[in-house]
Amino acid sequence: MPARLQPSEARIKVSAITADAITPSSRFRVRQHTQALADYGIDVTEHLPLIGKNATLPGFLGRARPAAVVPILAPFIAAKVLARVPGVICSYRSDLTWLQRELVNAAYTFEGLLKRPVIFDVDDAIWLTRQFIPRIAGQVDCVIAGNSFIADWFSRHCADVHVIPTAVDTDRFAPASQCRAAEYFAVGWTGSSSTLKYLLALEPALARFLAVAPRAELRVLCDRRPEFRIIPPDRVRYYSWTPQNEASTVAAFDVGLMPLEDVDWSRGKCSFKMLQYMAVGIPTVVSPVGMNQEILRMAEVGIGARSDDDWTQSLLALYADKALGCRMGRAGRLLACERFAVPVVSHQLAALFKSYA
Structure with missing residues (x-):
């Protein structure tokens, strides 16, 4: 150094x-x-x-x-x-x-x-x-x-x-609490409106998950409200992105999503969404493409999902097993602080x- x-x-x-x-x-x-x-x-x-x-x-x-x-x-x-x-x-x-x-x-x-x-x-x-x-x-x-x-x-x-x-600023993006218990299970995504297409492509898998997970809700932090066709409006909570609310909103997620297409443009992505989720101590479910895959190999910080069924089953596993999510969240926080802070x-x-x- x-x-x-x-x-x-x-x-x-x-x-x-x-x-x-x-x-x-x-x-x-x-x-x-x-x-x-x-x-x-x-x-x-x-x-x-x-x-x-x-x-x-x-x-x-x-x-x-x-x-x-x-x-x-x-x-x-x-x-x-x-x-x-x-x-x-x-x-x-x-x-x-x-x-x-x-x-x-x-x-x-x-x-x-x-x-x-x-x-x-x-x-x-x-x-x-x-x-x-x-x-x-x-x-x-x-x-x-x-x-x-x-x-x-x-x-x-x-x-x-x-x-x-x-x-990632690990002082600002920090865990909200230690594996808090809550009445809801917040599945979160954050990003700009230019990347909403990746979340919208995941809608069928998310809809199937929400249909069998009554305590779950989808949270979206973005500069534009997403327009879902299948997911009921009462299962989605939208937050208008600001620099002031981004860290606290992400910290309130229980799991963070980062879907991508398996193409060269996605391989050029630097996994920043994933790093933000890791910094706040929550598990990630991500497309195992490019740098996402590299980070998944560094530690047990989340789950790689390729097919719609992978996404649904990954979310169901974390929904059913709080200890699994807490373990992945701790590993993600540690890795973020050691390698990406x-x-x-x-x-x-x-x-x-x-x-x-």
Whole structure:
């Protein structure tokens, strides 16, 4: 682990180029490490664009077909590109640049103009949807990959690739109580509306489980209410996501779900939902794909489910056996603290940054 800053050492200045104030990768792969990195003598200045990278046109314009709004969309994209210029300029005030994914979703832009060395931080299989990613990978000095699948791909384009996982704040995401007894059994899922499709695909299996588990309810923490077709509305409790309520809501789950498709895009996922569940000390039922499978092999923290029947039977097993869930929850909490907590990952980042300063 890197040593704390000594009085004679110069501080290292890092420019972090991130997407916006709310994107999870910006929050959890960059922002939550800034204080810990400062303790190691590494001062991170985050440069947010005036127009967020993932911003869409307002109101009905954002829901219209792209072809119908071309006269507005083209200048909007141009404005998003220009919004990146201040961050590029400010990178020259630092010793190195920490680039959190590409600058603009649509195209290669100013990545080659950033102050070197550039450390490119990637937590998704972004090359599957952005053909210009190999160009960026070939220009940067180093790639931080959120999992081994991402690292394997980037190793073809960059000589220096490191696997550093997405950290979970184990102080904020902490167990609510010790295996509490309750009148309900809360099956929980958390995620953005862009990933609701994975939960909705699980509806038949969840409906069968709820039909034979009278004390169970499904809890959904999301920025949009899901529209189920089979599950009765009175068996679903929806929580509108906010940064303030996410940790407490997840901590009130009895089991956490992370369904995925068995495709390369899913293999690029960094299991953050699973890590949040583990941090609050609850068992997980997950698709055993990519990093999910790797974590399941580290300790008995949950159950891997592939078929609808697997999902139903896994939930029934945890519903019937409270001790099993408590044992998995304790193992998950321990693993999260030992391998994926913010201090642990901050140490890894500090060592890497010091090697490039």
